[in-house]
Amino acid sequence: MTVEFAIVLPFIMAALIPFIYRRLSNIHIGWLVLTIPLLLFVLLATYIPRISNGETISNTFEWIPSFQINFTTYLDGLSIIFGLLITGVGSLVMLYSIFYLSKNESLHHFYCYLLLFMGAMLGVVFSDNLMVLYAFWELTSVSSFLLIAFWHHRKASRAGARKAMFITVTGGVGMLIGFLMLYAMSGTFSIREIIANVDVLQQHPLFIPTMLLVLLGAFTKSAQFPFHIWLPDAMEAPTPVSAYLHSATMVKAGIYLVARTTPIFGGHEVWFWLVSGIGLVTLFWGSLNAVKQFDLKALLAYSTVSQLGLIMCLFGLGSASLHMGYSKESVLYTQATFAALFHLVNHSTFKGALFMMVGIIDHEVGTRDIRRLGGLMSLMPFTFTIAVIGSFSMAGLPPFNGFLSKEMFFTATLEITKLNIFSLESIGLVFPVVAWIASVFTFVYCTVIVLRTFFGKIQWERLEKPPHEAPFGMLISPFILVGLVIGIFIFPNSLGHYILRPAMASVYPSFPSADELTPHISFWHGVNTELLMTAGVVVVGLVLYRTLKKWRPMYRVIPEGLTLNVLYERVINFSETSSGQLTKRYMNGNLTYYFIYIYVFFVAVVAGYFLVSDSFSWDPSKDSSIQYYELVLVFIMIFASVAMLFAKTRISTVLLNGVLGYSVAFFFVIFRAPDLALTQLVVETVTTALFLISFKFLPALQSEKAPPSVKLSKGIVAVAVGATVTLVGLAVLNYEKFTAVSSYFEDSYNLAGGKNIVNTILGDFRAFDTMLEVVVLFIAGLGVYTLIKLKAKKGDVDVENK
Structure with a gap:
């Protein structure tokens, strides 16, 4: 089995689901669908030894070779990480959904959409051709729209799906323009070929505009500030969708694009500040807003925004090494990229488990509102265990994998202040300061998840269901994920050697050795600045949690009317209102006006082109002679056309229209075009017959009672159209330019x-x-x-x- 098979198989299964769904009345369709991601995960896992040895696997199927658009797959260290996450987490999500979703749901639609999304994501990360990548990129937006709006009877679900699609597709269009600019600069759509010629591209005047457009697509898809507003609203989707799209896959597509294009743009100062700066702002803003949420799912949504900002910031910091060129000093700064890849994997494990944990609470208790929860630890001990491990890993505490990558994040922010490029010697201190503050808020909202949900007294009267532990089937997937959280902490270097090391070689192809780029991961480095920063996070975070009621009112300082969500709604509402008003001004239901619009536009474009160019040329001496019977037919057509304008009854109009049509057919006969004549005769006969059949249903013909000015304007338009068509006919008679x-x-x-x-x-x-x-x-x-x-x-x- 090949990589192409991994992309195509989910689409094949999605196409088959509608046919086999009704035949599996006694079997949950999810069990059959589950075999697809499991099979693909095993397939990709078999490539790990080859990829870890530095091998890359590529294959090409010609699609549109004349435009260099071919279905080229490319499996390397970077793409296999995302492929394993897409299929691995996808398998766990599908297993979880079998027990989460009711059999009364439209399951065949759900799994069909989920497989479409999986296939599209695999297409994104395995495609080497930019145009094919873009096609899969937009397919992820369409399939995620269907998944977010799965409960389409809910107004909030439909609104969230529309917002997500509008923002991500808009960014995707900008990215497409950037891809076309890359093609204009390099002459190829192949990512590998573009990277090989990066030295030439960096001198091109389109380099920075291309970079900005590519980042627009990446930032919108990965919910970076200020485009993050779609992600919290997308939480209206079922929990399995949130666990899959918004922790391990869709939001990571933008991260993948940044990582994949880092060898192209990474050495530039604009790239460094945009990627690291926007990532840092997103990290802080997401963690700050997560604390004020009362809905557990909304809290996790903003925490996802924050964690994505952390990963994006690390990729930006690591790109500084490309500016420096290969040296022992620059290798030190590549560890920020290593931390980004490491946290990418860690985030998928603990965030997927946390989303499933919240889904269990919602499923078994009936609410996600923190103000109505409490005291669930004794009634839901397994769910509590998942919450503790996932939350404290996200907070960056030992003995969980999030601690390792969070410490590496602190190291990267501290080391970047030592560089004397990109003005870092003066403003580089902002990175460790903001990172530490955001980590404090991260610790606060992680503490809120654990203590407010599972400790305290049970508020029986405020719960919709008697709380009880989830069935065993719903606990399997999150327990596998939290098991990975602990397992990666114990054996981090196995992940680093077999998975992260080849990925580093993909991000830094110009550096000679991937072994130099892969640091040894250890949970203890002595008492250093990073450990003190973590201790400070815990101490200050506990103080802020204990005093949360006192400083929570600060969130009301910013008026609700000035938030990004309100701004988005106002822009959308204004656009809908103004476009509706504009449309009503010209779409007034009068067919006559519609024809006038069309004809005026036609005259303006065609006749206007003749006026501003030298395209019109007519030499009567080259024309053929006109026979008398041709003149007779012309005068008959003129008579019929003019007579229709003065006809008093509809029967006269129908018959005169028939005379005009049959005269055209006679012209085809004269010019020896029997096929066209036959077609014209058939069409004219059928049209006349249809008029006569519906004749009694038509209203009586009424003369137009319009002022002379209106009639004059319509006459001018008619004459202008006739003159323009005549000019076109004369111009093409002896046209010799082509x-x-x-x-x-x-x-x-x-x-x-x-x-x-x-x-x-x-x-x-x-x-x-x-x-x-x-x-x-x-x-x-x-x-x-x-x-x-x-x-x-x-x-x-x-x-x-x-």
Whole structure:
């Protein structure tokens, strides 16, 4: 099995689910779906020995080779980390969802969306071609929209899905423009080839604009400030979705993009300050806002924002080493990148477990509101264990894996202050200071999760369900994750050697040895500054927790009307209102005005082009002679056209329209185009018959009672359109600036095997276009059939505001 198989298999299974769902009435569909991520995880795990030895695996399937767009997969140290997280955590999430979701839910839709998302994420991390990566990137946005809005009867779920898709897709469009700029600079869509020519790219004037656009896509997808506002609203999704999308996969796509493009942009000062600076702001802002949340899931959402900011900041700090070039000193600063990769894995373990823990509480107690919880430790001891391990790992306490990567984060922020590049000698101190303050708030909200939920008195009267421990099946996945939290703390260097070391080689391909870039991970380094910072976090964090009620009012200092969410809502509401008002001004229901808009635009563009260019040329001497019978037909058509304007009855209008259409058919006969003549005759006959069939249902023809100025303006538009079409007809008669395309189609027999040029054009040369037209008609037919067969079910209610 190949890497391409890993990408395609989830899509194949997603396509099969609707067909096999009804046949598995006695078996939960989740058990069958679970085999897909498990199989893929085992497949990717078999590549670990080869990847750890420095091998890379690539394969290419030609897709659109004329535009250098090919389905090229590339498996290296960086992509295998994300692949293992996507499939490994995906397996645990699917196992958890089997016990979490009720059988009354639309499970076939849920697992179909989940597999689409999994396949799209694997496509993102395994694609070497930028255009293919972008296609999968946007597919993650679409599939996440479906997952977030899974409970679509809830207004908040629909709103959260729309916000997530709007922000991430907008950033994705900017990223696409950046990818096209990269192609314009390098002449290739291959990421590996672009990295190989990075020295040339850095001198290009489009380098910085390209960098900004690529970062826009990364920041929106990974919920960096100020684009983080979509992530808390996305928590309206079912808990398995939150545990998967917002801890291990979707939000990590932006992190992956930054890591993958670090060899391209990493040595630049703008990249350093944007990635590390935005990451630091996101870290602080997310931790600060997490403390004020009363909903456990909202608290975890802001904690995710904060942790993503930490990882992003580390990647920014590590990029400074690329500016310095390879040396013993620069290798020291690559450890920030190593810490980012390490914390990336650690975050997926403890945050996935915490989301599942909150899902268990919501499922078994009926509420996530901290103000209604308390005293659950004795009733839910296993859930309490998961909460303690996950929370204290996120807080950076031993003996959990989060402690190791948090200490490395402190080390990176302290070491960066020693550099004399990028003005760090003067403002570099902001990194350790802000990092320590954010860590204090992180400790506070982790303490809130544990103490406010599981200690104190049980508020029986405020709970929706009698609290009890979750079934064994729901506990398996989070216990595996917290087991990894402890296991990684005990054996961190196994992860470092086999997984993180080859990833470092991917981020720093210009550095000769990956072994130099991989530090030995140890939980004890003596009493140093980092340990004192951690001790300070604990002491100050406990004080702030004990005095939380006294300083919580500070959150009311910023008015609600000035928050980013309110600003977003105002912009969206203003856009909808103003666009609606503008649309109503020209979409007034009058078909006459719609034709005027179309015709005026046509005249302005076509006739305007003739005026500003020298495209129009007409030489009457080259025209063929006009026969008398052709003049007769022309005068008949003119008579019919003018007579329709003065017709008093609809029957006269229908007949005159038929005269006009049949006259056109006679012209086709004269010009020896029997196929076109036959088509015109059939269409005209059917059209006239349809008019006559529906004749009795049409209202009586009424003369237009409009002021002379209106009639004059319509007449001017009509004459202008006629004159423009005449100009186009005259201009193309003897147009010689370009070779006529008809000469190509004249060889239709050799090219397409058909003697009739018209048939070969429709059936062969325009085969793709014709196929799409047929598909459009087929879809329209399905829509009409569905509307005819669709019957409202008895008891259907409007759930808009439920």
